[in-house]
Amino acid sequence: MQNNIIIRIETPNDYAATENLTREAFWNVYRPGCLEHYVLHCFRGKKDFVPGLSLVMEQSGKLIGHVMYVRSEIHADDGRNIPAMTFGPISITPEFKRQGYGTILLRESMRRAEALGVGALAIEGNIGFYGKSGFVVASARGIHYAAEPRDAEVPYFLVCELKPGFLDGVTGTYQDPEGYFVDEAEAERFDAQFPPKEKKKLPGQLV
Ligand SMILES: CC(C)(COP(=O)(O)OP(=O)(O)OC[C@H]1O[C@@H](n2cnc3c(N)ncnc32)[C@H](O)[C@@H]1OP(=O)(O)O)[C@@H](O)C(=O)NCCC(=O)NCCS
Structure with missing residues (x-):
C-alpha cells in the first residue's frame, strides 16, 4: 500500500496496543479523559462485533490507526429491521492526525464492509470528516436518530449507502448498539x- 502503509485485521497480540492507541487518540477530545478504549475492550466479546472489520493500520511497522465495526439495524417505519453496520471508535495516533491517514483507513474499511455485503453504514460523527467519504446527514435520507426527537436537526448522525439504492424507500429510526x-x-x-x-x-468537549 501507499507510504509503507499496511491495513490488516487485528489479532489478539494487538489488543493492548490498539486500546492504548484508542486512549491516546480520544483523550480529552470529547470529554475530560475518554471511554472509547474501554468500549473497544468490551466489544470484542460481543456477538455484534465484527472481528474481520477490526482493522489496524501500520506505517513502516508502527501502529498508527485502528477501527472497529459493529452490526446494527435500522428500524423501518414499515416494520422491517434493515441490517446495517456502524463503526468506531476510529483512531489515528495523535502525531499522525490530519495527514490523510484516517481517510485512508476509513475508506479501506468501507471497501471491506462493502465486500462483506453490507448495504449501509450509520455513524455519529463530524460531517467535515465523514462527508468526504460519502456520508450524508441521515435525516435527509429519512433515517432518524432514536435519541433525538424525530423532527430535530441532528447534523452529527450520518449514513452512507455501500450498495447504491439500499436505503431507497426506507424511513425509520436508528439506535446505537x-x-x-x-x-x-x-x-x-x-x-x-x-x-x-x-x-x-477543554473547550469544544461534548461532556
Ligand atoms: C477523526 C480521525 C480518525 C480523523 O483521522 P485523520 O487522519 O486525523 O483525518 P484526515 O487527515 O484523513 O482528515 C481528512 C479531512 O477530514 C476533515 N477532518 C478530519 N478530522 C476532523 C475533525 N476532527 N473535525 C472536522 N473535520 C475533520 C478535514 O477536512 C480533513 O482535512 P484537512 O486536515 O485538510 O482539513 C482522527 O483525527 C482521530 O483519531 N481523532 C480522535 C478520535 C476521533 O475523534 N475519532 C472519530 C470519532 S467519530
Missing part, C-alpha cells in the same frame, strides 16, 4: 491499568 453505553465507574477502573494521564476540561 448497546455496547456503546459503558459504565463510567468500570471504565475508570479499566483506565487505571494504563499510564497516568491528566484529564483536562
Whole structure:
C-alpha cells in the first residue's frame, strides 16, 4: 500500500496496543479523559462485533490507526429491521492526525464492509470528516436518530449507502448498539491499568 502503509485485521497480540492507541487518540477530545478504549475492550466479546472489520493500520511497522465495526439495524417505519453496520471508535495516533491517514483507513474499511455485503453504514460523527467519504446527514435520507426527537436537526448522525439504492424507500429510526453505553465507574477502573494521564476540561468537549 501507499507510504509503507499496511491495513490488516487485528489479532489478539494487538489488543493492548490498539486500546492504548484508542486512549491516546480520544483523550480529552470529547470529554475530560475518554471511554472509547474501554468500549473497544468490551466489544470484542460481543456477538455484534465484527472481528474481520477490526482493522489496524501500520506505517513502516508502527501502529498508527485502528477501527472497529459493529452490526446494527435500522428500524423501518414499515416494520422491517434493515441490517446495517456502524463503526468506531476510529483512531489515528495523535502525531499522525490530519495527514490523510484516517481517510485512508476509513475508506479501506468501507471497501471491506462493502465486500462483506453490507448495504449501509450509520455513524455519529463530524460531517467535515465523514462527508468526504460519502456520508450524508441521515435525516435527509429519512433515517432518524432514536435519541433525538424525530423532527430535530441532528447534523452529527450520518449514513452512507455501500450498495447504491439500499436505503431507497426506507424511513425509520436508528439506535446505537448497546455496547456503546459503558459504565463510567468500570471504565475508570479499566483506565487505571494504563499510564497516568491528566484529564483536562477543554473547550469544544461534548461532556
Ligand atoms: C477523526 C480521525 C480518525 C480523523 O483521522 P485523520 O487522519 O486525523 O483525518 P484526515 O487527515 O484523513 O482528515 C481528512 C479531512 O477530514 C476533515 N477532518 C478530519 N478530522 C476532523 C475533525 N476532527 N473535525 C472536522 N473535520 C475533520 C478535514 O477536512 C480533513 O482535512 P484537512 O486536515 O485538510 O482539513 C482522527 O483525527 C482521530 O483519531 N481523532 C480522535 C478520535 C476521533 O475523534 N475519532 C472519530 C470519532 S467519530
